[in-house]
Amino acid sequence: MKKIDLLYGLLIGLITAFIGVYLFIALFTDYEFVNGLSTLKTEGKLGKLIALGTVLNLFVFFYLLKINKELMARGVVFATILLAVVTIFA
Numbered sequence: 001m002k003k004i005d006l007l008y009g010l011l012i013g014l015i016t017a018f019i020g021v022y023l024f025i026a027l028f029t030d031y032e033f034v035n036g037l038s039t040l041k042t043e044g045k046l047g048k049l050i051a052l053g054t055v056l057n058l059f060v061f062f063y064l065l066k067i068n069k070e071l072m073a074r075g076v077v078f079a080t081i082l083l084a085v086v087t088i089f090a
Helices: 004-028 033-042 046-053 055-066 070-089
Strands: none
Touching (some): 055 070
């Protein structure tokens, strides 16, 4: 059992959430990425944006389970929990 897979899963989860946030800003708002982040932060919607970005982690989680990478899937769950804590304080 490789414990480094847990770290890889954590990184995959964080990167996937970042991609989700980027895609949401690019597709559903009129802002550029950096301006969108700052505008949504001032409006108090950054936590909701992070929560929407983590939806992609669900697909990554089930894909990792399908290819029998359980420790990586745990890392993705850990990243989602970590982002949920960040969302509470954002």
